Structure formats: structure tokens, C-alpha cells
Amino acid sequence: MKVELYLNQKKQVFDVLPGEYLLDTLRRYDILSVKRGCEQTSCGVCSVLLDSDMIPSCSVLTVRLQGRHITTVEGIEEEATKIAFYFGQEGADQCGFCNPAMALAVYSLKRKNPHATDQEIKEYLVGNLCRCTGYQSQHLAIKRYLEDPS
Amino acid sequence: MKVASVKHSSVDGLGLMLGRPAYTADLMAKNSLIVKVLRSPHAFAKIVSIDTSNAQQMTGVECILTAKDFKRFAYTRAGQGYPEPSPHDKFVFDEYVRYVGDEVCAVACVDEATALEALKAIKVEYQVLEPVLDFEAAINHSSIIHPEPEIHEMFPIGFEPKKNIAASYQMHVGDVEKTLTSSDVVVDEVFYTHAQAHSMMEPHSVNTRLDYMNRLVMYSSTQTPFHVRRILSQVLTFPLSKIRVIKPRVGGGFGGKQAIHGEIICSAVTLITKKPATLTYTRKEVFESSYSRHPMRLSIKLGATKEGVLKAIDCHILSDTGAYGEHALTVFMVAGSKVLPLYNKVDSVRFHGEVVYTNHTPAGAFRGYGAIQGNFALESAIDILCKKLDVDPIEFRMKNMIKEGETSPIFSIMGEGTEGTAMNMDTCKLPFCVQKGKELIDWTKTYPNKSVSQDIKEGVGMAIAMQGSGIPYIDMGAATIKLNDDGFFNLLVGATEIGQGSDTVLSQIAAEALETDLSNVIVYSSDSDLTPFDPGAYASSTTYVSGNAVYLAALSMKKRLITEAALALRCEEELIRYDGIGFTNTNTNEQITLKQLSNRLFYNHDQKQLMITESYVGHKSPPPFMAGFVRVQVDTSTGEVRVVDYVSVVDCGTTINPMLARGQVEGAIIQGIGMTLYEEATYSSQGRLHQNDFLSYHIPTRKELPHLTTVFADSYEESGPYGAKSVGEIGIDTPPAAIANAIYNACGIRLTTLPFTPEKVLQAIHSLKEKLR
Secondary structure: OEEEEEEOOEEEEEEOOOOOEHHHHHHHOOOOOOOOOOOOOOOOOOEEEEOOEEEEHHHOEHHHHOOOEEEOHHHHHHHHHHHHHHHHHHOOOOOOOOHHHHHHHHHHHHHHOOOOOHHHHHHHOOOOOOOOOOOHHHHHHHHHHHHOOO | OOOOOOOOOOOOHHHHHOOOOOEHHHHOOOOOEEEEEEEOOOOOEEEEEEEOHHHHOOOOEEEEEOHHHOOOOOEOOOOOOOOOOOOEOEOOOOOEEOOOOOEEEEEEEOOHHHHHHHHHHOEEEEEEOOOOOOHHHOOOOOOOOOOOOOOEOOOOOOOEHHHOEEEEEEEEEOOHHHHHHHOOEEEEEEEEEOOOOOOOOOOOEEEEEEOOOOOEEEEEOOOOHHHHHHHHHHHHOOOHHHEEEEOOEOOOOOOOOOOOOOHHHHHHHHHHHOOOEEEEOOHHHHHHHOOEOOOEEEEEEEEEOOOOOEEEEEEEEEEEEEOOOOOHHHHHHHHHHOOHHHOOOOOEEEEEEEEEEOOOOOEOOOOOOOHHHHHHHHHHHHHHHHHHHOOOHHHHHHHHOOOOOOOOOHHHHOOOOOOOOOOOOOOOOHHHHHHHHHHHOOHHHHOOEEEOOOOEEEEEEEEEEEOOOOOOOOOEEEEEEEEOOOOOEEEEEOOOOOOOOHHHHHHHHHHHHOOOOHHHEEEEEOEOOOOOOOOOOOOOOHHHHHHHHHHHHHHHHHHHHHHHHHHHOOOOHHHEEEOOOEEEEOOOOOEEEHHHHHHHHHHHOOOOOOEEEEEEEOOOOOOOEEEEEEEEEEEOOOOOEEEEEEEEEEEOEOOOOHHHHHHHHHHHHHHHHHHHHHOOOOEOOOOOEOOOOOOOOOOOOHHHOOEEEEEEOOOOOOOOHHHEOOOOOHHHOOHHHHHHHHHHHHHOOOOOEOOOOHHHHHHHHHHHHHHHO
């Protein structure tokens, strides 16, 4: 069946199977920044923006998204480049598997709560697991990105 | 130094954050068959029959693989050098299944839905056997987990499968019984560690295809691409020359991707169907059907004089390797070889024990690799001893621990499943690490504890640790440097970047030696057709072993460039001065830039391709050292333990990239804290692993993040590239003992079984209260 949605601001028609999750649709259409980590909504590497909210794409059926806006990291390349700069400055990128979804989450946090406190940053990103960094370097990088006025 | 020992952002961070296709699953062929494995629901059973007829008839089922499709060949998945110190006790498919999640057979279908339906349509009749689920009762159990006659050891490792023993070992220096008898104070304690799961974010993934040369081309999320190629060739009797293994970007490994996982099954599908195929583990499979950390029972006795001189260490370990003996002996030995030398002034040491088979998920390589288990036992026992002696645990360590210039007999006795390599500690900044850590945690103001509120007690604790840097005389790493026109270089390494930053660090070493910018070195790693050999990312070897190979290759390239510059500038080589940008004939002041020289070599005069390969094999394994200091708060009403601060002071020689080195330590500390407090692996009475997803298996989130302070000692290891030792594993070793010691200092309870869940803490607090009543 056909579903029409806005992927990174561009209207696109997707041919999907009835029980297909958004994660599978996106990867089938070569949006490979969206990673498969657990398929149980608990690791965060498949997260995308649905309108303005972060959702795990492994938990939403694509057929339910008719007309909605989906943003992946491909749609925020300029901001993600800035985030990558701060991550690089703090040594906060290791295996990188969680990073595209992390960039989206951090971008979305800045839009919703640009002056987020330490605690609020941790709360907002708690679903974005990372097994490599120990989080502290990421936390410092995220703070510096939030403080970046550009 | 200009490039090495300087903070540099990683060379790949931007592209990965932008989501560019990089990982194995991103690189599968479009129309790949989906491979799924039918897994055992029983902990131990004999397969009576497999009926695949219904599945065979389903539309979209292309291939079903059972034991009949493979030559019967015993191998090990461990992913080590050859011959492996792990028993060859695994068949691709066998007539027995030995743990819940073990492989029964596999299907390859046009899509995932069909594959899952096909698995359901396969009827397997099992004869359920009595499983061995208590590793302390495994030896001489009535159930023999590996009765098959073909399995074998490659050299003596104490392999006695009829007794359920995968490996055993014993060594001693001096007469430990005698020393203990004559000691003023003796400690005798037993510790238990559990099966931590690696929990890397990227699940194990592999895809295969036949290329236009009719060769098997594989992408695999492996830490050991060259070992994968060798083992695959042996198991499938398929020529090594017709296999190309490419390791693309890997999304974390921590040892979990050292072994073979889906590679053989996926390759067999492609070889039989001639079609591309892919196999990616589900998260449940990653938990249940890859492998985890070896659970151990560590019985330790210490003897000391009343003046606080440690005289004897006696350690017996029983290790649970689960259903297969991957890394059975070597993880067990590291629990001694990279722990016991910390206290090198003892009169006698004994280290012995057995590694047993059980019907649990297999255990295998995991960051720390036995050292974290051994460290937990020894460094907890040292604090217990100090309490008995009524001496300060820091003073005790300062007096008894290994120091620079010293050695330990353990180094020559214990190696990688064989004898070891004698060495002196040319760099050991442990005294600095301990002093600095003590200062940074503000030890004196808290030790042993202070009260935060009526319920919350705060305490500090510490532990020291060591690791190694590669496996000397066994593991060889190589690097190739190629000059291009326009004067930039390709660095080709077999070394396996899995997120630890090796592509960046190795590029920095090359750039430093070539006196050029990092942007002039284009790194490409781990492709069995295109890069030179490397054993892979394990044993804390990449910076030291592969880094030395890169260093040697870069120096050779520089030498060749000077030879060519002398030809171009018509002078003796000795007269050439090189400054990274160009060459000067110091007699005539005539100059040629590197760019001009390389263009000359490609297009104009003396044409040739400069490409140089060097290799390195370690003659020793210089240990990095560290002191870990922790501040914890124990809520005595709920049993919750919270880590407030963790201070790591590390001697890893030169940090080639101080920022990435810090990242290695911080990441490892949090994994160690996870193992100590949050991550628990338990089994049902039928042998099913309870925790098989991130909801039930709790790895630390950023909410549990304590304040981390990481400091590096000023240290220069002469044998390492630009003075570097390793830093990948050392960080994980101290948290279990340091936290156990801090909890004791906070509220007087001594925890000896990991993890320290609130239940265990509360129970211990209640027992203590009962005792004091």
C-alpha cells in the first residue's frame, strides 16, 4: 500500500507492507542513518523526529504516518555538522552507531529547551544509549552546542 | 611532537554522525537473502530428527542448512591466532544443542517474514537431557556436555571434556602453604563474578556475495577479519585465496566481536545458492547466542607480616565457559597473569584452577579479559587484609606494589595459554597514580566515611590495576604506506577500528613520523585483499603492536623519500634536509617540495610507485597501570549504591591522542560501574537467560553518570610508538574492587558477589545489624 509522508521536508510516496515499521521502510529506501539496534524501543539508535518529537522508528507502523513529517539526520545536515564538531572537540564520538539519532535528539533539545540544565539534558537524552563513551564527553559536547549562538 | 600526543578530533566522526553508510548492514547487497537461525529452546538436548519438508515447500525459501550440509569438523569460534589456545569443540551444526539459543539449523529466504515463517515450519524432535546449570557442580557431573569424539585441544591446555573441563592450569612460585602458615595475618575469602554482556550498540552482522571473479566477498562486523578468513576457509574447506573479508565500520565490540558469529552460516548460504545473503543478530540473539563474560568463583588467600608486608598470594579459580570453550584458558590465565604481578614482592604465589563447561550461553573475550575478575578478588582481599592489620590501604599498597625497574616471576611463567615473556617494568608510574588519585578524590577528608544524612553514608575506596599491550612473540601487526601524486599518503592497516579510534591514532603516528599533517594521511583499515595482516582488535594491542608497525613503515617511507630527493637534487642523501613540506640540498640550497617530488616520481623522472610495508611483533607486553578511586553513597534504607565521583589516574605511556585515550578510560569505567552495580545475568531453573533485552539488562544510562576525572601520568615507554602503551582495557579493571571497598568503608558491609544490587546491599546491612546486636 502507498503512504505519502514528508521525509526531510520533501513529499514522498512510500510503498509499504501493512505491518511494516518505519525503521524498515526507511532503511529499505536507503535512509541508512537510521540504525537497527534492538527493535524493542529501548536503545534509541533508530530514533527520528516525527513532526517535532523524537520517536523510536522501530515502534511506529509506517501506514499510520500518512501526511506526517519525518526528519532524519540527512534533513539537518548543517546542524548535525555543528554537533559533530563539538563531539569531535570533546572526543565524544567512538563507534558512531548511536550518533545520527543522538544528533537529532540534541538538535531537537536545543529547539525545545535551549537553556536546558544538566539534569534536563540527561533526562531528555536518557533513551539514547551509548556503550562506548561513558557519556561525560557527550554531555560536555552537548552543553557547548547548546551554548553556541549560531 | 606535532601530531602524536596532540588532541585531534577523530578522522571519521563527522561522516558517521551524518549517517553516511558505513556499517555492515548498510553495505549489504540490495537483494540479499535473509538468513535466520533456528535456535534451541532447551539448555541441553540431543536432536532426534529435523523435519524441514514443510519449510522446503514454502514460496520464498531458498535454502535450508542443517548439519548434513557441512563436513563434520571441530573448530573454535574464538577468533585467535593459530593454533588457538581454545579447544576445538564446536561444529557448525551438531546433533546436540548445549544452551538455550544454540544453533539447530538455518534458513535463507527472500524476505524476513518468510524466514520467520520457515523457522516455525521446521519440526525438531529433541531428546531433552539433564543440563549442567551450576558451574560449581560441573566437574564429573553425570551429564557430559561434550561427549563427541572429534573434539580436541591444539596443544596441552588441560582439556578433559569427559569431566566437563575445558581447560585447567596450575603454577606456583615458592611454597605458598608454608608461607601462609608462617604469616602473622591470613585472609581467606571467596568472590563471585557474573556473566556481563557486552551490549555494543550494533548487533553482530554479516553479509556475503560472490563477485565477478567468483570469489566470496564478505562484510562482517568483526574485530578479527583475518582470523575470520582463516577459520572460514578451514571450516568450509574453501580456498583462503577465494575469500575476501572486509571489516567496514564496526559499531562497538569490547571483545564481543572477536569470535566468529554468523559468518560461516551466511557464507555457506551464498556458496550454495550463489546469491548474496545477510545475517544480522536480533538483540535477543546478541544476549543469548553470542557470548558474555566468564563468571568465576575466585578463592583467595593472602598472608602478611604484622608489619604489613605481603608474603603470599594463593588463588584458585573456577571459571564457567558455558557451552563452548572460547577463550576458556586464556581469560582464566589473565585473571592471574595481569593481576598477581601487582604485588611482586611476595615470597610465594600459587595460581590454579579449572574452566568448566556448563549449559549456559558461552563465555568469551570481553574487555578486561579475566583481569577485571582477578582484580575484584585480589584488590578486595587486600583491603580486607589491611583492616585485619589495621593499616592504611593506600600505605599498604605503596609499600607492596610493583614499581618501575622491577619485575615479577609471573611474567615469564604465564603467557597466552603458554609460557610468558620475562620483562622489567621500564615504565610504571603507580606511585604517582596512587598519590594523585588520593589527592583528587579528597581521600583524607572522607576516609573511611562521612554521614550525609541519617540513611545515606558516604565512603571512598580504591584499587590499583594493570593490563598488557599485545601478545608478545605471537601477534604480528603490519602497515603499508603508499605515496600518491600530489604528495599525500595512504595508510593501509589490518588493524581493526571498532570505535576505539585506531584509524585516528594510527594516522597520527604515521603523520608524526612523516612530519606531515594528519589530513595528508588517508587511512584504510581491515580488508583482507587490500591491507596487510593484523590479528585484530584484542589484547590491548592496536596502539602498541600495530602502532609500532605504522611507525616503522612511516620511517622507512621517509628514508625512501630522502633517497629519491637526493636523486632529484643530485646530491648525497646525507646532504638532504626534510622538513615535512619539502627537501633541501644543504650544499646548494636547491629545493624540491614533497608535492613536486611525488609528481616527478609518477610522471617525469625516475618513475616508480613508493609503497612500503613493515611489520612488528612485540618482544614484551608493557603493562599500563592505573589507580581507581571512587566516592560512593549508600542509602542504608533502600540498599541503593550511587557512585558520586570516579577518579582514574592512568599510566599508559604517551597518550597518542589524549582525548581519545580519555574516552577509552571513561567508557571502560562506566562499563565497569555497570558490571558492579546494575548489570545482572541470571538464569531460570531450565537454563534460560532472564535478561535478553535492554529493558531487563540495565546498562548505565546518562542518568547514572557520576562525575569522572581522568588524569594521565607523565610516562614514556621506550619500546612503544612515541612512548605509548595500551589504554583500551585498563579502565575497566578497578570499579568492582574500588566500589566494594568504598561500600565497606561507607557502612561496614563487605560484598563479595557481583553485582551489588540493592537487595544484596540491604541483606548485608541487616546481617551486620544482627551481628552487632
